[in-house]
Amino acid sequence: MRHETLDKRRITKVAVLGSGVMGSRIACHFANIGVEVLLLDIVPRELTPQEEAKGLTLESKSVRNRIVNQSLEAAVKTNPSPVFSKHTLRLITTGNFEDDMAAIESADWVIEVVVERLDIKKQVFDQVEQHRKAGTLVTSNTSGIPIHLMAAGRSDDFKAHFCGTHFFNPPRYLRLLEIIPTPDTKPEVVDFLLHYGDKFLGKTTVLCKDTPAFIGNRVGVYSMLALTHLVDQLGLTVEEVDKFTGPAMGHPKSATFRTADVVGLDTLVNVANGLAENAKDDEAAGVFQLPSYIRQMVDKKWLGEKSGQGFYKKIKDDKGNSEILALDLNTLEYRKQEKVKSATLEATKPVEDIRRRMKVYEEGTDKAGAFFRAMHYPLFEYVSRRVPEITDEFFRIDDAMRAGFGWELGPFEVWDALGVKETLDKIKAEEKRIPGYSGEVADWVREMLDAGNDSFYRVENGIRHYYDIRSKSYKPIPGAEAFIILSNIHGQKTVWKNSGITVTDLGDGILNAEFHTKMNTIGGDVIQGLHKAIDVAETDFRGLVIANDGANFSAGANIGMIFMMAVEQDYDELNMAVKTFQNTSMRLRYSSIPVVAAPFALTLGGGCEFSMHADFVQLHAETYMGLVEFGVGVIPGGGGSKEFALRASDEMKEGQIEQQVLRDRFLTIGQAKVSTSAVEAFELGYLQAGKYAVSMNRSRLLADAKAKAIELAEAGYTQPVPRTDIKVLGKQGLGIVYVGANSMRSGNYISEHDQKISEKLGWVLCGGDLSSPTEVSEQYLLDLEREAFLSLCGERKTLERIQHMLTTGKPLRN
Template identity: 45%
Template sequence: MHKPIRKAAVIGSGIMGSGIAAQFANAGIPCLLLDRVPAQLTAAEAAKGYTLEHPAVRNRLAVSAIENLKKTKPVPLYDHDFAERITPGNLEDHLSQIGEADWVIEVVVENLEIKKELLAKVEPYWKPGMIVSTNTSGISVNAMAEVRSQEFRSHFLGTHFFNPPRYMKLLEIIPGEMTNPELVTELSSFCERTLGKTVVLAKDTPNFIANRIGTYGLLVTLGEMIDKGYTVEEVDAVTGPAMGRPKSATFRTLDLVGLDTFLHVADNVYSNVSNEAEKQVFAAPEVLKQMVAQGRTGEKSGQGFYRKAKGPDGSQILALDLQSMEYRPQKKPASGSLEAAKLAKGAKAKTVALLAGGDRYADLAWNVLKQVLVYAAEKLGEIAESVREIDEAMKWGFNWEMGPFETWDAIGLVRSVSKMEAEGLTVPSWVKEWIAAGNTSFYRKEDGKLFHVFEGRYKDVELPPEVISLKGLKMQNRVVKGNSGASLIDLGDGVACLEFHSPNNAIGGDILSMISQSVEEVRRNFTGLVIANQGKNFCVGANLMLLLMEAQDEEWDEVDDIIRLFQNTMYQLKRFEKPVIAAPHRMTLGGGVEACMPADQVIAATETYYGLVEVGVGLIPAGGGCKELALRASQQAGLPETDLQPYMNRIFETVGTAKVSTSGHDAKNLGYLRPSDRVVLNPDHTIYEAKQAVLRLAASGYEPIPESKLRVVGSEGKAVLRLGALGMRESGFISDHDLLIANKLAHVLAGGDVPAGSLVTERHMLDLEREAFLSLCGESKTRQRMQYMLTKGKPLRN
């Protein structure tokens, strides 16, 4: 076993290098960040009388990069304070300090000779067990280290982080010819567990896996566009969500990447492959060279295939007309195939519907797709060992919903190969041999397990123990009970998981009913309960449509019943005599937060955007959210003589402005998560960690949370809260209706009209929540906000 990674060093403080350093900091690993020594003073440095020898000047590049981490958007750090875990330095004064690191990553310019020179400087400080890697998007790992010592090369490899490192899960690990295989295994495990990555092993070939296939796909799409006369908007309409791809599709993606950067990546393949047909695909298209020469490099220059312009009705996005090379208003394409894809559910159904459309957009989709699928099959064995590694690379590196081989299965492997060959396309022999052997897909499900083709046979897809697939457990018939909104699934070892699966995982009567049923089932037959799911988002809140319909019909008893059911169900969950752990991820809003609050512990994914946002639709939290936050404030304040008002002011601001955390760590800063709650970097591991937490609590002799009274600020504190809201209204920051909502919220959080310092019950607080919620439902402006959110997907300020 190699020594554990407790300290890292990153050489190169550009966007990529500082982003990688930030991810180490996010994982709690101290990191040294080095860059070159500047050759000139800035005007500010000269004004201070500094010389080139001053430490502030010599470390400027790394120091500036660390400061920029706090300003960059999207934010690289989970918490701005994590920047303190990064130590700046320079390559002349501090290079020796890399000897203290367990992993050194160079992230300098994509130039083979410069990287080789740097590695020559790094090797004298190398110590046995130290990992050294290069972050490169496609330069040969073996060529970089060809003159380094055998020991050094045994600990050297490529680690291609995708940008931005915090948000992009893919990490391609590229072993060199002499890299120790044990090191590769251990580093892969570390990167998945500690850095939260999805790791794929790539071979040392130009652009590795994702960039090789992704670049090919973009180029053949551009070729089809030019040959057949499609517009920019038409191509993006076809190659986006209609094909299970991101909204950025083809040309928005190119604008984001930068056309100059893209040409550099394409040229790396062109210059390093020998097959003439392949070289021609990667030859730089004239239109791209022309655009780069004109400075139209994409978003960073303000114009590429799209350009933002100001018009009479505000800013608008213009599209490039390749015939005139002028920008014009976008023309939204419409066709039967696009409409069919839009109506279909899921990437597989969308792709099938698009291809079956029988119009020119269906033709575009097929002509692009067939080339990409065949190319991926041709490269199997050359760029990666398995179809699964190629699929995973494309899903996590380019955000495709299905990888090439999953897509091939979705559209029908046998039928599509026949069509390809009928059209004159040469399908790789191994694919035809696979079909001739009687196989009809690259993946197969059997006995609750997933298999994929590997070296001419089906191989079991082995998941690490930290990855629990609820879908896989369902395939194994592990569902204990369920309804339209939720299911109770046996995780094994006496732990059950309550999974939401209603539309958008919104909480309605079906989910609340299943929570109650799950409590009874777990009471009889299980050790404890995990609340988690693997949907796109954990839960976007309560069923707003149902509430609006009842409010519009003035069915106030029905609204009251809905809220009472929600409150009572959450109260039942909190008082449950067996441990309950919640594992939220991504969007966890409103009722989703309130479903987590009764849990003994919350184990959140780092990318959890967590908040009580009810004021955005003219309401206040009424499923126990206000009560729980007020209870926590009372507990944090502690002694009766401690002033409770500052704690309550903070809660009032957080809920009253509908603040949503930017990460799981930020949810702790906002007070939504407790100090005892945990944040896990790899979202695929949260259910496993939640299960382990249940087992630990059960083994320690778990006792349910007793009902407790809470100290409140009362009528005096309410006046303070309302005064703050009034000040915001007078300053024009909020509307009259916002003020009404704020006053209702202040009444609830303060505990109502009781003397300051009074002790009240949790039930008392729930009654206040419900009364305020009901009264706000009766307001026409609240109903307008609810309607607007349902139709527009964003809050209305009225």
């Protein structure tokens, strides 16, 4: 990349042309990162009855902007939301093509997201040419129209700054952003978009050739449709396919047919038809010819969730309970779902490592194992033959499948896990059930093996390399130096480890503490490891990061351990466990070296408390943080209740109304509020101004956290002193808490046990029944917190809540 060029271009305003499902959500995501957005769409041609009733005309501004405003409003109402916070919307200005197109003159980037018709796109670009300033980026979000056709006939400056930027839907959550240049696109423009998408938009940016469906949909739709051709031959049901292609295979829970229902069968069919029309030279083109049952479903308008039924149908039974039926693909009639049983799937369950799990899956002797082989062997052949057609570097196919389709491993990574050489004979011998499947992989794969290179990837000095076909050697994956992948440095950089934590030397005097328990829950082994990490860091290093490569940062404390001690009424042991947890939180804050937490995804309970006590929180934009202990019948007991009292005290000193501050803090814990983004985590009080920063790209999170630890160390980090000046309201605050809890109970908004927990929480936040507002120490509040936690653990209804959570994974309100 030409980084010296990247630094010269700044994106402060983006114009998004087209406010449909994709356009409105792309606009929201740019607003998420603080960019000003102009969102435009067409002018309506007729009034609605409501507009006529109001006496409006086609010249009224509200009418002329009706389409764009309704589209944006509909997008914001969707769940999950396309915005980090409702405050994000202030950055979006709406308008229409006729009145406001001239305003794109001030935009640094114009993104076209109108209907998928070349003639309409060209009309829009005619207008763009009239108003854009020279050098402005112009991109199209098309998912299928050749990019070079859209650039034809445009000015030289337009063509030099034009390319495709294919966001996957929903743009906030799906990480794939395909960059598709034309022969006229300036190389530095391509470099800029790859870098900007990665660092600022948080995407996995994938450079694509201008070929049908680019990379993600070309391979993803092939894979999905290839499965549909296996259904009859292997006698598979809808439920079996979704069970086999779900998390056990490293794919999302929605798997195959449920994903098709969510996306919409019409969308899948449109992409398939486009591939059938435009990829006629593809040796597997027959895959894109839809099976009869899919054609019949489309004819019947069974398109999935948008039409109320697809491969699944939600109904109400005789008792009014919801039930989801599955489609019988032979009769096209809906029936009750059948339980899927498989010895192969059972064998994969205890295998945490996804690569080892793939090997177990492949060796299965039942229908699931046969399906795995029948699916993957043709896929390996297919992707090998797409190089160099759709990309010159095969790793981009893996990137696209992970980021766009949620696979844990891309096809070449799965192939590596199974053994490239060991699989060749199996590929050749597999029954040819899928159109175009010959059993012969591309020549470059055999050439790689013949040269003594037995894998597509290898790790050298902590950096991942890929086999480069042109040079016949291994090269670092571009941009990999910006990422720190813990699995790449395990062993050679491990300083200490036990069953729950690994302490790794990240270099430059910084250690990392990585949890690796189930769901990264926090038990005695993790706590022991954190204390050890701080001991080592204080002696031989200059900073500590708490981060991991798992699916979630931490689901909180190991409540199974708490349940056992409470059931056995071993309160001395439980008291010691809670005190140790509290001491760990306090040690994170009051160690002699800076501690940076790097949370992402689920960061609940103890994971949230540890983050709140770190010197700095470097978190991913998609962090769902919260103190959720009310759901299991207790209050936060690892310093979280104390910390909210401390922060409330600081806010009171800033001139806030004391009772309102207390109420807000109380409700955040009492309602077990979990943030839907990093921004909302700040709004809920889990983060403090000046003590956190957001990484948009999850892959950059650890490197960003390490950089912050170095910065704090080099700034002359000084060990802080425990607080003794925390203002609590005593009886004055307790009155507010008790009255509020009693009124909520009287109105049946909360249960009797909820009321009891609320009063215990209020007792801690108010510092007990002190006669007047008083300044207290952190230790005073920690003792109150621990006492309240232990007393609630002695309640039968608390034990019922914990047991229910352990057995069902869901909270119980009793």
